[in-house]
Amino acid sequence: MKYEEQFPYILTAKHVQEILGVGKEKAYELMDGSTFPIIRIGRHKKVQREAFFRWIESHEKGAV
Template identity: 40%
Template sequence: MTRNDYPLILQIKDVIKILGFSKSTVYSLVQEPDFPVLQVNNRKVVYRDDFFAWLDSKRKIIS
């Protein structure tokens, strides 16, 4: 799947699938101040483009 194949609003289960991380690891990431999460009522969601921008910002070049 490409980035644009995902819905505009990602649920946490989508983030878990994309990253391949455990549920507890993703919920820990969600608590980080720079993680682009939105609280909508009792649900946490993420704008797709903000999530991938955040993910790109975490990339490190290894030389």
């Protein structure tokens, strides 16, 4: 099983925190970014798992 497959299909801010090793405020700050693949469900912010890991990869490539 790949690392990302251990997480649910739809991730919450708590998952983002855990995966990135950041605090709650930073997770929400990232999720508010213009390039973040957010899904809004009412007031709640979620992200589809594969889109999130693609977002991480795109930022890794951009940082090099």
